[in-house]
Amino acid sequence: MLLNVSYNRPKIKKQIDDAVGKPFSLVERIKMKGIGSGKMFIDSTSIQIHNLLVLDNNQNVCGIEMRPNGILVTFRSLLETYALVIPFYKLKIYKGQSDVYSIYRDDYFIKVKIKEKQHHKFMQKLLNFKLEQYDAKLQHPN
Template sequence: MLVNVSYNDRKVTRKIDAEVGKPFTLKERWAIGGIGSPQLFITETSIEIRNLLILDNNRDQCNVELRPKGVVVRFRSRLETYALVIPFYKLSIYKGDLAIYSIYRDHHFIKVRADTKAVQKFFRKLLDYKADNAPTSIEDL
């Protein structure tokens, strides 16, 4: 689900919370060791996201927020902030050549450069959390 999260809209917030869960509490964030990624530089995206990013001349970058039932990938275009909301059962992450991570949900994808140890450590944490908490059967959804 690709949504504009620039404005404090309760309908959008409820949709995001229903799909990936409410944000972690401060105590849970400490226990996990942080829920946000470092700044990620976008190398390639699906066409719908690319059409949003080419509207300005800024450097294409995003960040990933870990949620109890998924992730939220946020990026900016002009003065708007967009979020790609991905529940764990639709999340696919691939590591490609030259330290490029690909984050997929259905027909949307974002490829980011993982050129630092902090980025690689975050993706390791994300994959471990997904393995421990992703639903194992249809009844778990």
Template sequence: MLLNLSYNDKEIKRQIEAELGKPFGLRERIKMRGNGSPKLILKEASEEITQLMARDKNRNVCNIEMRPNGIIIGFRSKLENYGLIVPYRKLVIFKGNSDEYTLYKDNHFFRIIAGKKDVAVHNFMKKLLEAKAAATPQNPDFGDIA
């Protein structure tokens, strides 16, 4: 779900909290050593996101906020803030060659540049993968599949 987060709308806040849970408290953030990513430089994005970002001439960057049940990938276009709401169950992360990560959710994706010297980005992606693994059930119930 791609949302405009520029305004303090209670309905949008309620939707995000229903999907991803409430933001982490101060103690939890300190224990996690932060729940937000450094500035991430975009190499490529899905068509809808690319069209939003093409409105201005600024460098395309994004950030990621971790929540108990997923992440919010935030970016700006002109003076508007947008966020892609991604529950862990729909998040797919690929590590391409040594300098990029790709995050997928359904028909949206973000390809992020992370060079060898971007240690903070690599550490955050490792933390994100660990949080996704912790939120994923060990033995998912597949129903009556035989």
């Protein structure tokens, strides 16, 4: 789901928290050695996201935030901030040639071009965390 998160709206915050969980606490963030990707350059996107990004002439960048049950891919267009909310069960990540990672959720996608080693490490950390979450759910189904 693609949401405008520019403003503090409790209804939107609840939608995000229900889909991917509440943000990690400070202690959890320190134990995990960070939960954010930093700035990544957008290579291409699905048409819905592309229509937002072409509204301004700024460089198209995004960031990924890990949550307990998914991720948020955030980007800016004009003066608004948007988040693509992706629960782990809908998240698909592919690594293409020339260091382009494709992040999919249903009919939305963002392809990011990665040049820095820290971003490759973050993507590996994200995939490992997703696997850990699935293993924990398999061992302790609720």
